[in-house]
Amino acid sequence: KxxxxxxxxxxxxxxxxxxxxxxxxxxxxxxxxxxxxxxxxxxxxxxxxxxxxxxxxxxxxxxxxxxxxxxxxxxxxxxxxxxxxxxxxxxxxxxxxxxxxxxxxxxxxxxxxxxxxxxxxxxxxSVYGLPEINRAKIQAARIIGNPGCYPTTVQLGLLPLLEQQAPLIDPASLIIDAKSGVSGAGRKAEVSLLFSEASDSFKAYAVKGHRHHPEIAQGLKAMQSDTTHHQVFDKLTFVPHLVPMIRGMFSTIYVRLTEAGLATDLQSLFEKRYADEPFVDVMPAGSLPDTRSVRGSNHLRIALHRPNNGDLLVILVVQDNLVKGAAGQAVQNMNLMFGLPETLGLDVVPLMP
Amino acid sequence: KxxxxxxxxxxxxxxxxxxxxxxxxxxxxxxxxxxxxxxxxxxxxxxxxxxxxxxxxxxxxxxxxxxxxxxxxxxxxxxxxxxxxxxxxxxxxxxxxxxxxxxxxxxxxxxxxxxxxxxxxxxxxSVYGLPEINRAKIQAARIIGNPGCYPTTVQLGLLPLLEQQAPLIDPASLIIDAKSGVSGAGRKAEVSLLFSEASDSFKAYAVKGHRHHPEIAQGLKAMQSDTTHHQVFDKLTFVPHLVPMIRGMFSTIYVRLTEAGLATDLQSLFEKRYADEPFVDVMPAGSLPDTRSVRGSNHLRIALHRPNNGDLLVILVVQDNLVKGAAGQAVQNMNLMFGLPETLGLDVVPLMP
Amino acid sequence: KxxxxxxxxxxxxxxxxxxxxxxxxxxxxxxxxxxxxxxxxxxxxxxxxxxxxxxxxxxxxxxxxxxxxxxxxxxxxxxxxxxxxxxxxxxxxxxxxxxxxxxxxxxxxxxxxxxxxxxxxxxxxSVYGLPEINRAKIQAARIIGNPGCYPTTVQLGLLPLLEQQAPLIDPASLIIDAKSGVSGAGRKAEVSLLFSEASDSFKAYAVKGHRHHPEIAQGLKAMQSDTTHHQVFDKLTFVPHLVPMIRGMFSTIYVRLTEAGLATDLQSLFEKRYADEPFVDVMPAGSLPDTRSVRGSNHLRIALHRPNNGDLLVILVVQDNLVKGAAGQAVQNMNLMFGLPETLGLDVVPLMP
Amino acid sequence: KxxxxxxxxxxxxxxxxxxxxxxxxxxxxxxxxxxxxxxxxxxxxxxxxxxxxxxxxxxxxxxxxxxxxxxxxxxxxxxxxxxxxxxxxxxxxxxxxxxxxxxxxxxxxxxxxxxxxxxxxxxxxSVYGLPEINRAKIQAARIIGNPGCYPTTVQLGLLPLLEQQAPLIDPASLIIDAKSGVSGAGRKAEVSLLFSEASDSFKAYAVKGHRHHPEIAQGLKAMQSDTTHHQVFDKLTFVPHLVPMIRGMFSTIYVRLTEAGLATDLQSLFEKRYADEPFVDVMPAGSLPDTRSVRGSNHLRIALHRPNNGDLLVILVVQDNLVKGAAGQAVQNMNLMFGLPETLGLDVVPLMP
Structure with a gap:
């Protein structure tokens, strides 16, 4: 052992x-x-x-x-x-x-x-520990920087689009409206995290800037060999919100499709990209994931929407912020580093209800 | 009486x-x-x-x-x-x-x-019962269509921008990421609204289309005498989400500013527009409103943000969906129709915590 | 003013x-x-x-x-x-x-x-500020000790029984199983009060002894001119629990009836005792009060039960711990001290849902 | 398989x-x-x-x-x-x-x-499927009646006391103040179970009589070969309450100790009785269990208290109503019936927070 x-x-x-x-x-x-x-x-x-x-x-x-x-x-x-x-x-x-x-x-x-x-x-x-992107490097690494919770949802939500040669989306249009359960703020004795403060209410926070912003930008840049748009990612819009729930993270990602994007079967693109990924679940087109569907598990679920068949793609991503967004992903990285089956010890069925 | x-x-x-x-x-x-x-x-x-x-x-x-x-x-x-x-x-x-x-x-x-x-x-x-826009007509009306909850937040969040002659925003860029407490779905015996289904979880719904979409479009068009952009409003993006809280509505509105918009003191514009409105509160620039700050009251609060001083304006709007979003606004309309002080009977202090 | x-x-x-x-x-x-x-x-x-x-x-x-x-x-x-x-x-x-x-x-x-x-x-x-018991003294007082939240529910739940000459209940049998919302613990930055700790869970606390214990005992003794049982009240059982809700207090009081108690129409006794009390509501026999029925208001509701018509009386008492259990009662006391109508400023309708 | x-x-x-x-x-x-x-x-x-x-x-x-x-x-x-x-x-x-x-x-x-x-x-x-009592019979059974959730907590909370020859407790004094999460009511479309009805509130229900009452009485009688007190159990007091949480059950059991009971080391009695039970956890004396400590797991935890060292024993019992209170116990029974290790498939670590 x-x-x-x-x-x-x-x-x-x-x-x-x-x-x-x-x-x-x-x-x-x-x-x-x-x-x-x-x-x-x-x-x-x-x-x-x-x-x-x-x-x-x-x-x-x-x-x-x-x-x-x-x-x-x-x-x-x-x-x-x-x-x-x-x-x-x-x-x-x-x-x-x-x-x-x-x-x-x-x-x-x-x-x-x-x-x-x-x-x-x-x-x-050191290697950035997002297995779906850096699996081989993780296997060889001595030091892993385990990704932040929000960046995990955003990177996996955009990866199939950004790693294409042809630009499928307009990166300047990117807006991430993200929502997190309260455990994301940690086990800290702060008044704003008290039950009587955080329950039965909803708010945005860190609208001026959040530490996960540069991490997201770095990750999205890394997906594109063409560096043309790299500066654009520094200006992406990221607005996190606090949800009165313990665990769970929900990112609603809005991005405009290019002509190439409009001409692509995006559902199929995502399904193929993640077909062999044990923890990324591309749901059927039109699905509405809820955070409880991953409560306690290392799964991340993605659903794609194009309202009114317009040029705006809406990507819905859910994960448990403490599992795929933190400890579960860390164990997944450990499994890779030690040549273990990637899913070992991570076969927790989500707790529902 | x-x-x-x-x-x-x-x-x-x-x-x-x-x-x-x-x-x-x-x-x-x-x-x-x-x-x-x-x-x-x-x-x-x-x-x-x-x-x-x-x-x-x-x-x-x-x-x-x-x-x-x-x-x-x-x-x-x-x-x-x-x-x-x-x-x-x-x-x-x-x-x-x-x-x-x-x-x-x-x-x-x-x-x-x-x-x-x-x-x-x-x-x-009949008159659309949004007093901040239609006060005079409401006073004379026999029939009021009381606004939907989401449309109230969106219209009041955008009104100062859209009623200007010079276009301050690019309407084609409009994205509304809205969040509602569960009481917004009504007192209906439905499995999806059960405590054990809706608590400790978060999801989007009606991404394909929501009944408040055409109402929002109609309201935004009415603010612009210039009909150039009216079609654009039909294609606005509106994604509602369900928050595990009883009351409260939070709309995060994203819109690109035009050159004219960038040149305008928007904080001041909003404050002046709503200076005499008893129930619309323009918070200081950079504020982060939470829904509990209006729990049980007829107030709606607005805060403006421009992340990184870019061209994207983020408008945060909170209200109690059952008060300003429904019954409180209806009483406000009644007060107007009967020549009573507009705030009569609506002096409820928000319940906090 | x-x-x-x-x-x-x-x-x-x-x-x-x-x-x-x-x-x-x-x-x-x-x-x-x-x-x-x-x-x-x-x-x-x-x-x-x-x-x-x-x-x-x-x-x-x-x-x-x-x-x-x-x-x-x-x-x-x-x-x-x-x-x-x-x-x-x-x-x-x-x-x-x-x-x-x-x-x-x-x-x-x-x-x-x-x-x-x-x-x-x-x-x-100083005067103990429970108006239903000490109204006249409060009117004349310079200093008021405003009652604790739990003691208010217990004293008002037992008052009609204990102030009788004939002993209606066996005080040695008294068990108070009490439940409080989290705001009762105050606005303190403590880990155990965090949303992620206190929500979606339930526990007892202070089973070994709670500061409200001596206050309850003192209050119950004061109701009885006959001091025979006074020592017994020092040994009453009081077990508080923490409920994942913001406001609200629920006391389930168990006590054995004496022969005299069994021969008394207790519902009528309670109704008569509180007939003129503006903030104490004796609900119809068999009612099941919930804490939300007093959310934000100064009311306290009582319902009486005798399961299987046995000799055990179960008294259910609800209040908002921050209102009748604290600030509302304090305002009620102030009204009395200044000769104002007792209900002035306290006409808040409970927030439901 | x-x-x-x-x-x-x-x-x-x-x-x-x-x-x-x-x-x-x-x-x-x-x-x-x-x-x-x-x-x-x-x-x-x-x-x-x-x-x-x-x-x-x-x-x-x-x-x-x-x-x-x-x-x-x-x-x-x-x-x-x-x-x-x-x-x-x-x-x-x-x-x-x-x-x-x-x-x-x-x-x-x-x-x-x-x-x-x-x-x-x-x-x-048929056999009543409480393994801690009926293990051998369950192994041989064709039909199992899986226990109700409340009865599981009460029976396991009292078993070590009632199966003794010498009467340790006065059964006539038994009071069970029980609290359940909302999932205990099932996945039924009922208004009273809606999020907006059941959250941020607390209430008692079924005070007049609950279906688990006769099941509890039957179970407690079965623990005593001496039938003297059997009628008394029919009159036990059982008051269930509804807690705004999804899963979790908490029973606060009050019972008077006899002289023999006062002379017994109850903590030790409980620890010995359950020493070999894989799913019953006798916590250290004075512990305060919370329901989240068993969220999603088949464990049931018990803590004993004697406030002020008096003759009243307070037994605190927690379980997950859907696991040890229902499905988990059913799987435990299945394991027994098929000669499998009793804990097989039940090694879920409680989800905390």
């Missing part, structure tokens, strides 16, 4: 990793760290795990992680980059669920995350 | 009318009808009204409504148009909260509502 | 006071304090109040409150008792929504609240 | 059976019936199952079920008893998730379910 470590086990992505890994047949959780909870049994903090593990939180120090073949960082931004070098030099692979290894442009990283990048060389060798 | 009748008192717009009218100082609820509940005390069905009224539901027949000076129809589409003639001929004013008097084009009505219009002449004289 | 001050205006009871007082016809809010938000407009923090007030938060100092005829303390426990003396000596009345003036036994206060009482003399003269 | 059939696949217990069985390693779902949806793919109705099954709903007729070794009835009451004889005579085992085989007293069945029992002989041989 692979010895894995989880740094930062008390947040939602951390405990979600435990949920998935505790019954992963090829994995042993060797270490689970938390600065604040060292010494506490994880099932004392999260009784949902009673009977499944005897693990205790430990401090985040090198000894604890020394035996691990892979370490997941479910930490605030900036932690993984500080520990990554020692780990990889000792032969431990690193999967960071924060943003330290997502943006290749360190200036962009510094601008959005307010700190300099401490290991640009490791960043340069 | 004005004797009012409410036809269809068991749905959400009906009971919301009762909530507002039962303490309206100039009104006496003389009749409240329900085919299925005739004879039942309204406070037996809705205990929230205990101590506030002794009213019983009656059958919907002419005698019951004969003494009313105004009758609200909180009924399914098609009911008001059957009873309106007799009422107005007897001097009773009619406010229809359904769609019978919203669409002036009877072909459109028939297409979207699946029934012929039974009184095109009354439709022609 | 009466000049009122509110100390601690950023919590849920504080902003609820503002909601009620901002349209109270006999009141002017002269001061609203907050240590952390001094200088901020209250409607910038709570946009639901936009257009209703220009008030800014100020520091909590004597000058700000000097002009007030009454000051509400919507603060943590221990604040009001520090400021009360100066206020009442200047002729300002005090209504404390925290616990400083609830428990007459200072040892009990110290045990449950972890601080000594700083003004036992003022405590001794 | 075992061929299983599910009759009534469109309700919540039906689709929950599919969720569990579709990845059960020893099972093949051979038939899934629905009168109304015959011909529809199950994943068209429930997109959460896309990619997991190609199954279509069929009519409920004998041919479809002929190949099944076991048939689950997730149907309204009265369906299973009509089909059971033909099935068992053909060697097919039957697990009924409705009430047809729960109550051995046919008069009680008729009284509570309003229909005569059509096969009293099969009822007599």
């Amino acid at each position: 692979i010895n894995v470590g989880i740094v930062g086990g008390t947040g939602y992505t951390g405990v979600e990793l435990v949920r998935l890994l505790v019954r992963h047949p090829a994995v042993h959780i060797a270490a689970l760290t938390s600065r604040t909870e060292a010494g506490t049994r994880v099932d004392a903090m999260f009784p949902s795990l009673r009977g499944l593990t005897d693990l205790k939180f430990t401090n985040n120090d090198a000894n604890e992680l020394a035996n691990c073949q892979v370490v997941f960082f479910a930490t605030p931004h900036g932690v993984a980059m500080k520990q990554a070098r020692e780990l990889v030099e000792n032969g431990t692979k690193v999967i960071d669920l924060a943003a330290d290894f997502r943006l290749q442009d360190t200036a962009e990283f510094e601008k959005w995350y307010g700190m300099p990048h401490s290991c640009p060389d490791l960043l340069a060798e | 004005i004797n009012v009748g409410i036809v269809g008192g068991t749905g959400y717009t009906g009971v919301e009318l009762v909530r507002l009218l039962v303490r309206h100082p100039a009104v006496h609820i003389a009749a409240l009808t329900s085919r299925t509940e005739a004879g039942t005390r309204v406070d037996a069905m809705f205990p929230s009204l205990r101590g506030l009224t002794d009213l019983k539901f009656t059958n919907n027949d002419a005698n019951e409504l004969a003494n009313c000076q105004v009758v609200f129809f909180a009924t399914p589409h098609g009911v008001a148009m059957k009873q309106a003639r007799e009422l107005v001929e007897n001097g009773t004013k009619v406010i229809d909260l359904a769609a019978d008097f919203r669409l002036q084009d009877t072909a459109e009505f028939e297409k979207w509502y699946g029934m012929p219009h039974s009184c095109p002449d009354l439709l022609a004289e | 009466i000049n009122v001050g509110i100390v601690g205006g950023t919590g849920y009871t504080g902003v609820e006071l503002v909601r009620l007082l901002v349209r109270h016809p006999a009141v002017h809010i002269a001061a609203l304090t907050s240590r952390t938000e001094a200088g901020t407009r209250v409607d910038a923090m709570f946009p639901s109040l936009r257009g209703l007030t220009d008030l800014k938060f100020t520091n909590n100092d004597a000058n700000e409150l000097a002009n007030c005829q009454v000051v509400f303390f919507a603060t943590p426990h221990g604040v009001a008792m520090k400021q009360a003396r100066e206020l009442v000596e200047n002729g300002t009345k005090v209504i404390d929504l925290a616990a400083d003036f609830r428990l007459q036994d200072t040892a009990e206060f110290e045990k449950w609240y972890g601080m000594p009482h700083s003004c036992p003399d003022l405590l001794a003269e | 075992i061929n299983v059939g599910i009759v009534g696949g469109t309700g919540y217990t039906g689709v929950e059976l599919v969720r569990l069985l579709v990845r059960h390693p020893a099972v093949h779902i051979a038939a899934l019936t629905s009168r109304t949806e015959a011909g529809t793919r199950v994943d068209a109705m429930f997109p959460s199952l896309r990619g997991l099954t190609d199954l279509k709903f069929t009519n409920n007729d004998a041919n479809e079920l002929a190949n099944c070794q076991v048939v689950f009835f997730a149907t309204p009451h009265g369906v299973a008893m009509k089909q059971a004889r033909e099935l068992v005579e053909n060697g097919t085992k039957v697990i009924d998730l409705a009430a047809d085989f729960r109550l051995q007293d046919t008069a009680e069945f008729e009284k509570w379910y309003g229909m005569p029992h059509s096969c009293p002989d099969l009822l007599a041989e």
